[in-house]
Amino acid sequence: MEYVPRERVSELTIGLSVVSLAVVFAAAGGRIPQSTVPAAPQWFLDLIPHVNVAISVTAIATITYGWRAIRRGSVDRHRIAMLASFGLFAAFLVLYLYRLVAVGGPEPFPGPETVYQFVYLPILVIHVFLAVVCVPLVYYALLLAFAYPIEELRRTNHARFGRLAASLWLVSFTLGIVVYVLLHVVY
Template identity: 40%
Template sequence: MASATAPGYAKAHPRRVTAVLSVVGYALVIGAFEGLIPLFPELSRETVILFSDLIAVVNSLALTSLLVGWWFIRRDDVRRHRAAMLVAFALICAFLVLYLWKVGGGFEKAIEIREGQFLAAYAGVVELAYLAMLAVHILLSVLAVPVVLYAVVLGLTHTPEELRQTSHARYGRVAVASWSLSLFLGVVTYWLLNHVYAWVPR
């Protein structure tokens, strides 16, 4: 019989817990974008810029942790794999807080390609490529949430021996692939927006 404690319930019903956590996460993001959740104090223009830089650093570290964790499990080093993936998940949570605060308390940026900048003569193509990468980054981030959470819930509530009898490995592979590509594209679009081209508040 399943334990009545929260960890016991999560172990017995990982899909339900994943569904609830996913809905909460989506609600927080939508609430921040629409200004429905007044959780975040207003940010100055300088702080929004600082948050953008911090988000890029956090995403880079999260991507590194994901790839390191994948490398460890390929060598059957479960303990280090678990540690690396928990670090990656913590960094992704930190990213979410920073991103929601930046959007809810500040503003978003729109790319602006100015004369004399790299490939400015092909500004339309460059902007289309940037928007395509941004769209894939956002879409993967949204779609991967329940997959990542399910893999994490299973990983936190089962022993390594028990995990072999679950779908953790299959979901974990999808989570690593989708989040790695999403994070990589997020870092690339950050560099294009903040260091290659210019931006205007949106």
């Protein structure tokens, strides 16, 4: 059953990627006013990073499970795991962007300047870069999966882009956890 027109996969990937990244960069750049999101109590805003690290750990598990499932030939388990991974990513992003807009920008690094310059900032830059690169890769793999029946999917770039997306996704989520540890545990 075709959910996405095959001839529109590339265009949809580009469109979804541009819109998604525009929202992310607008929120990170302070271009979305705080008045556009409902107010939340401080305890809820303080809880979001902890919820997001749990989401990240769970996403690492579902991506790994999905990868192993397809290697073992279980298409149904792979599909469920990867859709769960995408849902977790979306939940993470919604919470992250909500907090970013609600508090008026990114959280400052509370540790020493040398740790900031030589540890935190390089890890954060790589994490953000990989997250940005993952967006079109994940959309493309997902849209291909919705555009083709399983029998025909093997003749597309789904597996190649899916492997790349999953690899970068795993690294990005892992580095996000390191950023969390540096911001909320170590300092």
